Amino acid sequence: MTNGQKQQLIRDRAAALLADGAVSCIVGWRQTRFAGKTAVCFVRAPEDATLLVWNEYTIPLTAKYLADERWTGGKAGILARGCDSKAINRLLRDNQLEREKLYIVGLPCEGKADERCRPCRQKTPLVYDELLWEEDSAADGGGTSAADADAPGRGRFFRADEVSALGIDARYDYWEDVYARCIRCYACRNACPVCSCRECYVDMHRAGFQSKRQNAADNRVFGVTRAFHVGDRCIECGECERVCPMGLPILGQTQKVIQTAEALAGAPYEAGLNAEDENFLGKFDLDDKDAFM
């Protein structure tokens, strides 16, 4: 099935769901003024369903908008790929969404035109109310093959691996450079589906340990704190890095947290696979392995 055919399916289904009142809005993607850039949009009338698009550039996560946007009455319909479904699971787990107020239209993804989609292991949604089509394992639109995803430097933790490959001094300089360039716009936070605090500590009048000044030292505190705040819940979608206007490689930070957590636990770990799992770093168990303490 071509992207064009899939887009038509999406528009038809969205219009039908809105028309019979099953949902009060559909969260999907529309084309922006710029070629190769789409944005998340809320469609509230059946006739507007023609705004919805599906192509190799429908990259942004829909789920985070659901947590931010308020809608009144009824169910919210949401177009969800594998990554969106993991984000939905996280938001459900963090009590930021209610499952019964969602109608999830599952869209198995063929991979998008973005290097961060390359190691994706979850193209079909994990949670949905209906699937519009089946995953086509042969399709390879914009993404790369599974074999390629396992190649050195192109695996699940590719960004962390890139930085880890540097020597310790080079690595220090690398991060110093990153924090010197950060403009603390918080786009990474706003895009992140697991950043769901009512009031982020960086916005607080007096957080005490984090000033609002923009300099390398405070940027560094923000960067490290962000990595730890989201690290164990990170669904590895790469939105933080994608939205960074300075092009900073910050996905590597959360990748490193997950990589380290897996090594410490001696077991694989992936956030967002369901809506029940305790946060990796946020549970207490008398039998915890504590070799690192």
Next chain:
Amino acid sequence: MSKVGVFVCHCGTNIASALDVFKVAEAARALPGVAHAAEYKYMCSEPGQQLILDAINEHGLKRVVIASCSPRMHETTFRKMLKKSKINEYLLEIANIREQDAWVHADFEKATEKAIDLVRMAVAKALKDEPLKAQTIPITKRALVIGGGIAGIQAALDIADAGHEAVLLEREPSIGGHMAMLDKTFPTLDCSACISTPKMVDVGAHPNITLLTSAEVDAVKGYIGNFTVTIRKKANYVNHDICTGCGACEQKCPVKTDSAFNRGLSKRTAIYKLFPQAVPSKPVIDAESCLKLKNGKCGVCEKVCPLGCIDYGDEDRLVEMDFGAIIVATGYRPAKWQRMYDEYGAGRYADVIDGLQFERLVNASGPTEGHIARPSDGKAPKTVAIIKCVGSRDPKKGHAYCSRACCMAAAKHAHQLIDKLPGSRVFVFYIDVRTPGKGYEEFYDQTRKDGAVYVRGRVSRIYKEGDTLVCQGEDTLLGKQVRVHADLVILETAMEPSPGSGALLGLLGCAKDADGWVTEAHPKLRPVETQVGGVFLAGACQGPKDIPDTVAQASASAAKAIGLLNKDEMETSPMIAKIEEDKCSGCGACGPICPYKAIALEKIPARDPGTGKKIERLVARVNAGLCQGCGACTVACRTGAIDLLGFRNNQILEEVDALWL
């Protein structure tokens, strides 16, 4: 600026000899906010406390910093002192210049400098301290004792005698525990049953004790003074309200299955009493071996029961009860040596038995009516080898710890063998002989004089040769390999935590150590309390113990419970987690990390910030009774919506700033 008073303690020469207390007081005087500073030989003493109280009045002090020993030592002392003043007792900071300074540094000048730093930090925090008020919670005047061994029996009796209600819970059909299985008790050789059965009967008859046998804990909610426990009364298929314990059913039951009480050395029926002196003295049906319950055929007990007590349709029942205090007395189990020691035959040789099996063999009410007959052929053994530390002091195969009671059990077993089988020879293989109890060394000495041969060394292998079991090992004192051709081998096995105790501790929120024993609140100073308020421990559940120690600990833990139950209500520490609901997003990250299960999510009314409509939203709430103020949640909360009263973020940051700015 609020007036702070700083009081530097010499602690005799403990502090004064290691650093310059006068210079510390002088430096304190110059700190911003400090209105008065003084030093004194013993601040905790009566005149020391008076000195502080006088200074508070004289200088109009508003906050107090005491530079002295660890707050664990005297914080409570000084809080009590402040209750006599106008100052709230939580406007107090202790700068620990003893344990964290005087005791650990040799350089006088640098130790003085560090003391000044510690005082400066304490003053900075004191200026940010806020008055706190203790809350009170009511107390349910009833105790739950979990485990009906001698520890639980003693604890329940002590609580009941003090006039409080006690519920004694036992998962077996009778109380008595391991002590009921023993023949004699060291070092006095009292008959175990003769001294324990009267206590069991007392439990059964005591108006303040409710006995729940064949029962287990299913769930625990609540906190000190206010626990709600769900108890599972397991189906026993006999109506104990009408059963008189006549025994007709036991005589006619056609099933024969291994008696666990006799450690597999005899058979019992499917409807059975655990042992003749069981309390309650009423039978139960073991569903796993009962023919009627397994395949619907038989029903003999129902036919012979004159009162119609048998109820094959019985089911587990759940009962919810409230308690103010809980005593854990779950005891131990002997280690499964067969899994650890293949070289001892791993259970293939019938005549290699454990100490508890020997207790049954030598017991007049046991399977051989007290005749020491070896299991394989019923003959009286002429040569017996006793091996100690089987599973204990052996980190490679079993446990690193010493099981404490086995040295004396071995001496007792050796004595009983020599006494009952004249002419028999007894060899005891040991690593060390540990007899630190009243009359213990004398007993061990007598056993050796009676003829027991003690061989210092571990048995490396047991093998069969003809009719005998050869115990081969090194006599490390002779430096030679020795072989003992024994007719019977007794293994003094390690004690291990009772099966299922780990799950129970999980329900209670109590910590256990690496070996699975319950962790006490403080190994020396709070030995019968757990880390959970209102939950106490008694007996071998805390670690291997003999009967005298178990009973002593049971009474100690009963005293703690009685102390709690004597109060109508109790004060809780106000230094607990506080949630700023406006910031809380209800994500629930704090809940699972709380070791005390003190946090729950609740819905509160709110207005939707977008639409202004009335909505409900989730926020975390802290239970003041359960919260112990550990602070784990404050770190788990990414928003920083949780603060720890008495250790607020801004208070700690003030300390940090005072140190390095």
